[in-house]
Amino acid sequence: MSKTIFGFSKRSKSEKIDWIVSTYLPNNKNAKSILLQYWNTDEKLQQLHDEFIENTITNYYLPLGIAPNFLINGITYTIPMAIEESSVVAAASKAAKFWLDRGGFKTEVISTIKIGQVHFKYFGNPETLKAYFTSIKQQLLKDAKPITANMEKRGGGILDIELRDKTIDIDGYYQLHASFETLDAMGANFINSCLEQFAKTFKNEALNFDAFSSDEKHIEIIMSILSNYVPECLVRAEVNCPVEALAENSKLSGSTFAKKFVEAVKIAEIEPYRAVTHNKGIMNGIDAVVLATGNDFRAVEAGVHAYAARHGSYSSLSHAEVKDGIFKFWLEIPLALGTVGGLTGLHPLVKLALEMLGKPNAKELMQIVAVAGLAQNFAALRSLTTTGIQEGHMKMHLMNILNQFEATNSEKQHLVERFKTETVTHSAVVEALEKLRH
Ligand code: MEV
Numbered sequence: 545m546s547k548t549i550f551g552f553s554k555r556s557k558s559e560k561i562d563w564i565v566s567t568y569l570p571n572n573k574n575a576k577s578i579l580l581q582y583w584n585t586d587e588k589l590q591q592l593h594d595e596f597i598e599n600t601i602t603n604y605y606l607p608l609g610i611a612p613n614f615l616i617n618g619i620t621y622t623i624p625m626a627i628e629e630s631s632v633v634a635a636a637s638k639a640a641k642f643w644l645d646r647g648g649f650k651t652e653v654i655s656t657i658k659i660g661q662v663h664f665k666y667f668g669n670p671e672t673l674k675a676y677f678t679s680i681k682q683q684l685l686k687d688a689k690p691i692t693a694n695m696e697k698r699g700g701g702i703l704d705i706e707l708r709d710k711t712i713d714i715d716g717y718y719q720l721h722a723s724f725e726t727l728d729a730m731g732a733n734f735i736n737s738c739l740e741q742f743a744k745t746f747k748n749e750a751l752n753f754d755a756f757s758s759d760e761k762h763i764e765i766i767m768s769i770l771s772n773y774v775p776e777c778l779v780r781a782e783v784n785c786p787v788e789a790l791a792e793n794s795k796l797s798g799s800t801f802a803k804k805f806v807e808a809v810k811i812a813e814i815e816p817y818r819a820v821t822h823n824k825g826i827m828n829g830i831d832a833v834v835l836a837t838g839n840d841f842r843a844v845e846a847g848v849h850a851y852a853a854r855h856g857s858y859s860s861l862s863h864a865e866v867k868d869g870i871f872k873f874w875l876e877i878p879l880a881l882g883t884v885g886g887l888t889g890l891h892p893l894v895k896l897a898l899e900m901l902g903k904p905n906a907k908e909l910m911q912i913v914a915v916a917g918l919a920q921n922f923a924a925l926r927s928l929t930t931t932g933i934q935e936g937h938m939k940m941h942l943m944n945i946l947n948q949f950e951a952t953n954s955e956k957q958h959l960v961e962r963f964k965t966e967t968v969t970h971s972a973v974v975e976a977l978e979k980l981r982h
Contacts, residue, residue, distance in 0.1 A: 553598050561601050592890065608836060608893060609633035610900070613640040615648025616915050623916055624897040625832035630940035632828045635923035636916060642926075646785040649918065651911035657703065657776035658880055660735040662720040662743045662768045668760030670709060673718065676753045677707040680746065684720075687745045691737045700725040702738060720746060723776075728906040730839065730882030732770055739768035772843045773850045774878040781914035782874035783922065790871055796930060802871045804929040805864060809873075812860035819860050822921070823852055826861055826875065829920030833913045837901070838887030838894030844879060851878045862921050875918050879910045938968035945973045955980055 547567055552560065561579055569575040579602040584590040594600040611633050612622040623640075625633050643649060666673055684705055685692075692701045703723040710717040720742055724735050743765045750756060750763045791798035812822035827845065834841045852861050862875035883906050887894050898904065901912060927933045942963055946956050959976055966972065 557594065557601065560599060564601065589892070596887075596890075606835070608897070609832075611636035611640055611916075611919075613637065613644045614912075614915060614919070615640075615644050616651055616911060618648070619902075621901060621912060623833055623912060624836040624900055625829075625916070626836040627828065627832035629828060630944060631937045632832060632920065634940055635927075635936070636829055636832075636919050639919035639923040639926075642922075643783050643919070646783070646789055649781055649783055649915045651779065651781045651914060653907045653910055654778040654780055654876070655776045656725060656907065658724045658726055658731055658735060658770065658774055659776075660722050660724060660739045660768070660770040662722075662739050662746065663766040664718055664720070664743070664746070665716040665764040665766060666718055666760070667716045668757060670711070672755050672760060674707060675755055676750060677720075679753065680749050681705060683749060684742050684745050688738045688741045691734065691741060695726065695729075695734060698727055700727040705742065726882075728883045729885045730843075730880055730906075732840075732843075733885070735770040736768065739770070743768045772846045772880070774847050774880045775851055775854060777878050777880050777910075778876055779879055779910040779914045780874060780876045781911065781918045782872065783918065784870055784872040787866055787869055787871050798871075799866075801926075801930070802866050805871075805873070805925055806866060808925050808929050809860060809862060809864040813863070814859070816858040819852065819858050822924075823849070823861050825924040826877075826917040826921045828924075829916035829918075830877075830879075830913055833916045834881070836894070836897045837881070837883070837909060837913075838891050838897075839881050839909075840886070844881075847878050847880065862918065873918070873922060875914065875921070877914055877917065879913055881906050881909050881913065883909050935967075939963070942968050942973060945970055946977070949974065949977055951977060 545567065549563060549567075552563070555563070561576060565572075565575045565579075582602045582605060584593065584603065590603075593603050606626045606628055608624060608626050609632075610622050610624055614621040614623050623636065625636065627633065685702060688702060695701045701724070703725055705720055705722045708719040708721045710719060720739075722735075722739065722742065724731060724738070726734055747763050747765055751761050753761065786798075787802045788798040790801050796804070809822075812819045827848065830844065830848070831841045834844050848861065849858075852858055861877055862873065864871070864873040866872075882888060883898060883904055888898060889895065898909075901909070904912060924933065927936055942960065943956070945968075946959060951959065955977060958980060959973065962976060963973070
């Protein structure tokens with residue numbers, strides 16, 4: 545039986561389901577009912593989800609949790625987080641509570657510039673190309689006016705366009721490297737539309753530029769696309785307190801804890817194997833809020849990791865120090881986020897998440913997201929340098945093990961109580977469950 549299909553997107557949803565079930569899941573009697581089980585009973589809401597992407601057959605749920613008690617620049621937030629990993633929301637809440645009693649998080653947006661590029665080939669005299677660019681720059685901006693007018697009314701728009709010579713890397717390769725201010729929009733559509741207009745004008749007007757020879761007039765556009773590398777769309781988040789104040793909830797003295805903590809961060813600064821895991825912990829917090837607020841977590845991931853490698857070797861996104869008796873822990877990350885456009889006005893849960901955060905603008909959301917990352921990193925390093933990560937992690941994972949073995953509510957209650965004082969391991973939980981059942 546053929547497993548390929550043509551014209552699939554034109555089939556109805558139920559035809560698509562029948563096809564996937566009969567072609568790839570013929571031995572699973574429950575396949576269809578599992579898919580249908582996740583449909584929303586509200587038909588309008590289901591249709592909204594169906595239309596987010598092509599070939600929707602059902603919905604994929606992630607838990608939406610909330611982490612309360614985040615004090616950020618004097619304002620208290622409860623942060624929504626969409627994530628499947630059991631310990632993340634608990635860790636965020638714990639870190640939030642810890643810093644609530646120590647002055648909270650301080651944040652600042654450093655810059656909000658986004659980048660897009662038209663990549664093109666030109667094999668003529670570089671000086672003539674420069675002269676052409678100078679002569680055409682105003683026209684590039686003018687032709688993009690229908691796209692930029694609204695953004696400009698609100699104070700954003702195209703900041704600059706530069707011609708960049710990349711012929712040292714690839715023969716004949718140049719760029720129009722443009723910078724943008726997109727305010728509360730993530731700006732991908734805006735930037736890409738501007739770039740495609742630049743490319744059109746740049747290619748067409750070259751035919752009329754007298755200083756070009758007939759060969760030079762033929763500029764080849766390779767592609768026009770925004771960059772998800774946004775090192776100038778930066779936010780900083782910090783916590784600090786006197787070293788002694790760290791002791792309260794730690795098993796170590798404040799100064800021993802601070803010393804170990806700073807060492808742990810230094811290791812992540814110089815050792816890529818550790819830096820990746822260290823930053824993964826930061827992204828646990830960041831992605832969860834990015835997802836809950838309807839933003840593009842793949843774009844954020846790509847940009848953040850590129851930033852972590854900006855000095856030529858992959859390194860920690862966060863830093864820590866003790867100076868004059870003050871412990872300071874901070875991170876600086878690039879975040880291109882939106883609070884208008886995209887899913888933000890469409891997905892009911894995204895709208896609710898943004899409302900929960902007090903309808904932040906993009907700059908405010910950048911700060912909240914950065915804090916979620918710093919809090920997560922703090923919680924992870926605090927566990928790692930004191931009790932070890934598994935204690936808390938396995939406690940949170942207990943419910944997953946119990947669910948895997950289809951424990952009843954009363955079995956769960958019993959075993960959660962029991963493992964409050966015992967070490968959670970997969971085998972210990974299974975053994976205890978079996979004992980209970982017999
Ligand atoms: C697990 O999801 C994240 C950690 O590994 C992060 C870290 O090691 O810093 C705990």
